[in-house]
Amino acid sequence: MKYLYPLFLFTLLLNACTAIPALQATPSSLPAPQEYHLTRTLEPSPVPSDTPLPTALPLPGDPEGAARTAFGSRLIEQISIPAINVLAPVVPVGWSPDPQDPLNTQWGTPRARVGWALNSALPDDPAGNVILFGHNNIDSSVFRHLYRLQPGDRIQLTTGRGQYTYQVNEVTILPVQDIEQERLIFSEYLHPTRAPRMTLISCWPPTDNTHRVIVVAYPQIIP
C-alpha cells in the first residue's frame, strides 16, 4: 500500500495500549447454526387492524419494557468479551426529554449493565449498526477496559435465539474537544449502517471522561 496512516494515529493507539500486554486473539468455537426466521417487521400487518385499540393493555412506558414488547427473544441478553474479562447483562436504553431543555433529549443510563441503544440494530438483522455502551467509572466500570481491546479480539452477543460472534476491527480513542464537534462528528457513530456492524462506546481514560473510546467490530463470517 502506498500511503501510511498519519503518525498521530500511532500515538493514539499507543496511548490506548501502553503497558498493556499484547493480547492474542483466541478463536472461539463457532456457535451452533441457528435456524433463521426473519422478524424485521415490528408489526405483523402494515396497517393496524380494527382491533379495538382503546381497550388494549397499556404498553410499557419504559425503554426496556417497550423493547421487550417489540422484539421479545431477539433482544441481546448478554455480552461476553473474554479479552477484557467482560461478561455482563445487556439492557435496552433509550432517550428522554432533557429536563433542562425539553426540545432536546438525553440518553438513559444502563447503570451497571451494558446499554443497547434500542433504535439500533439487533444481531439477527441482515444489516445495521448494533450500538452498545457502558460506563467506565460512574455507576459501574463495566467498560472500563474497553480501550485494551485489539483488532481480532472476539466479542459474543447472546440473544434469546442464539449466539453471535463479532471480531474487533478498530479501536479508536477520540478526544472530546467541544460539544459542537461532538454533535457534528461523533454522532456519525450513532447512525445506522447499511452493512452489519457493532459499535461499542465508553469514556476514557478510566479516571476521567475527556475522551471517547470507540470499538468497531464486524460479524464473524468465516469460522
Added chain:
Amino acid sequence: MKHSHLTFSIMMVLLALAPLTPLQTLTSAGTSAASVPFAPGQLIVGLMDGYTVEMLELPQGASISAEENDLQTLNAVLVNVPVGKEETYRNLLLQQAGVLYAEANFRVQALVVPNDPLWLPSSYTPDGQYAPQRIQAPSAWDITQGSSDIIIAVIDSGIDSTHPEFSGRLLPGYDYVEDDWIPQDRCGHGTHVAGIIAANSNNAYGIAGMDWNARILPVRVLDASCGGTISDLAEGLIFATDMGARVINLSVGTFIFSRLLEHATYYAYQHGAALFAAVGNNGSSFPLYPAAFSWVMAVGFTNQLDQRDPRSNTGAHLDVMAPGVDIISTTPMSGTLFYSTTNQFGLLSGSSMATAFASGAAGLLASQPGFDTPAKIYTALTSTALDLGTPGFDNNTGYGLIQVADALHSTPGGPPPTPPAATVEYDFLDSNRCSNITYQWRTIPHNWTGYPAGTFIPLFGDNVSTTITLPFTFNFGGNNYNNVTISSNGYLAFDGIGEAPNYTQATNFLIPLRNGGTTYGSDVFLAPFWDDLKVDPASLNPSAIYAATLGSAPNREFVVEWHRVPQFNVSSSALTFQAILRESSNQIIYQYKEMNGNVASSTIGLEYNDGYTGVQVAYNQFGAVKNHQAIHFYPYPAGNPRNVPPCQITTTANSAAKTILLTPFCLEIPSGLLPAAPDTTVRMSVFSYFPPAARQKDVPIGRYSEITLDPTPRPPLNPPPRVCYYYTAGDLIKAGGDPQNLFLAVFDSQTRLWERLPTSLDTANNRIIADVPHFSIFGVFAIPQPESLPVTGGKLR
C-alpha cells in the same frame, strides 16, 4: 478522474479536527505520504431511508455531481463542493436532516509492490509460473477447469482486450474513470491481475490462468496512475453485482474507512458475490479496506518457498495467503504503462497478485454445485489452507496458503447464508376498513374445458396442485414469473412447489416461515385462503377451481377463483374466493364472495424473498374475512416509505359530540363545535408516506392522517376538537422507548413545515392527544435521539 494533489488530513477513522492542508505532491509510486489523497471538490453523501437526493438541501456552493448516478442503488450521491473547502462542506452537510454520512472521495490504489518488471522469455517454463503449483492448481484442473456460467469481475485498471490470452472470454465491461463502455487498461495492473485469474490455458501460448472457462467482466476504476476513487470503486461493485458476478477481485486498497465502501461491498456479498481483496504490501497490521471487512476475504502473499513475504500486511482481518512474488502474467500488448514496461507478459509482485490467485480458485469452486454462496467458498478455502507459521490461525499468515484441489474436494459447508434483502415490500388495504377500497367481484366463465382453452383447472380431490403458464409476466417480490402453481389448498405458488407426496401444505403456517425445500412447501406464494381445502368437481354439489384472463394488455388481470370449495371434513362449508394478479402494476387483490363455514384455521397473506419476507393479514383468526370483502396489496421498493394509496373514510357529524376512529388515528369532535344542521361531512384518511421536510430532524413515525370537514369551521375552533394517535411498541422503539418523546404535528402548507402541537399523553390507552388548531394533515413524530454520544464516565478526584 483527476489525480488530486491535495490530501484530506482528516481520516474518517480518526475524526480529529485538523485543518485541511495541501500536502506534498504524491508520486504515483510513492509509499510515504502521511495522508491519503482524495478527489478534490467532491464529497460522497449517503442518505437515510426515506430521503432522496431531491430532498437534500445543499449548502450554497455545493451541487449534485452530474457525472455519477449509479450510487443511487446505495442511496448515496456525489456532491461537488468548492475545492479546498471539503471539510467545511462536510460539516455543513452532516447538519442536514436525512444525511447519514458525508465523506471525502478518497483514492484507492492498486496493491502491487513496485518492482522492476522483467520480460522473461523463459517464463513459459514451469519455473516461470511456479505459483499455480504451490496452490495445487494442476490437480484442481483435473477436477474442474471452471465454467463459462461463472462471471468473475476484475475491478481494477481495465484489461487490454486485444490480448490473445483473453480471446473469447471478456464480457462487455464498463469504464468508471472515463464513463464509457471501453475499460481499456492504461496502467497495466488490471491486465496482469486478469491474466492470473483467467488467461486462456492449454492453448500453447503464454501462461495458464487459474480458471480456464469463466467469463471475465472488466470494470475500470483505476486510472493511468493506477489510482482511483472510492466512488468509482463503489459504482464498479454495484455494476459487477448487478451483472451477476459470482466472484469479484479487488486488488486495491485504502486505509480510509469509508461507509460507502462498507455498504457497496456488503451489497455485493449479500447478492451472492465472493469478494477477494488485497491485504496490502507495507508490512503494516493496520486494517486496509476493503480487505478488512469481514465479508471480504483478505489475501496476503507468499514467495516461491511458501514463506510469507515480509511486506505482506498482517492482522486479524487477514484470511488466506497465495503466491505474490515475481508473478508472471499478461501485460498490455503495446505501450509503456506504469505497471507494464514489457508488453504481452511481465512480472509483478504483491498482494494484488495473490488476490487474483484466490479469485481464480473461487471461480473454480463456484463452478461446482455445492459452493453456491460466498460463505461456502470462503469456508472451503480457509478450512483446507496449508497452515503456515504459528499453528492454526495467526495474524501473519491467516489460515494459511490456499490449496485449490483440497478445497474442491471439501464438503461445502459454513455458516448459513445471509438472508437475502427483500427488494420489494407490500402494504395492503382492506375494504372492511377503507371506504375507498371496494369489493368488485371479477366474474369469469365456469366451463369444463381445461385452461387455457376453457377456464377449468383440472384438480380433483384433496391436496392437489397443477402448474400453468401465466398470460403475462408477473413480478412478485422483485422476481418475474411466467408460471404459477395453483393448489386446492387455497394458495398460488411461484416457486413451482405445490402439493406433492413430499409436501404437507395442507397445514397452514405463520408467514413468513422459510422452508428451504423442506417438506413444508413453497417459499414464494400468495395465500388468499390457505387451509386444508378439497375440490370435488364431480360431486352433487360441485366445487372447482377456475382461471381466466380479463381485460387487454397492458392492463390485464389474471383471475383464479376457488368456487364453492369445502374445507376438508367440513361438509357444510363452501368457500368462494378469488386471487387477482394485475399486469404492469403487479398489484394483487384477494376477494371473498361467500365464506360460508369459514372457521378460524387459515393463513391469509403472501410470502416471498425465499421465504424470508412476507405479509400476514391473518393467521387462524376467527372472522378474518367476511363475505364481500376485498384486500388489495400494493408493492413498493423495499427500504422506502410505504408510498401506497391512503385508506379513507367519509362520515358526517353535527353539533353533538362524536368520536371518529380510523385506526391508528381518532378525531374527537366536541359538542357545539359544528352546526346542528346541515350535517358536516368529515373525510379522514390514513397513510404512511409523506415526504419529510428536509429541514426537520424529528423522526417521522410514518403515520399521517388528512382530515377535512365540509363545510370547514372557521378558526379559532372553539371548543377545540382533538386528534389522537394510538401508538404501538414499534413506534416507541423509534421514540427511544419513552412515549413522552412522541408528538403530533400539523402540516403548514404555507411553510411546507410541520408545526409541533402541544401533545398530552394517555398511557392507559396507549395514545397521544393534541388540540386541533386547524384541519390539515396530521403527522406523528418523535424527538430524535441525542446527537451526542452517551456520557459514560466522570472525572474522578
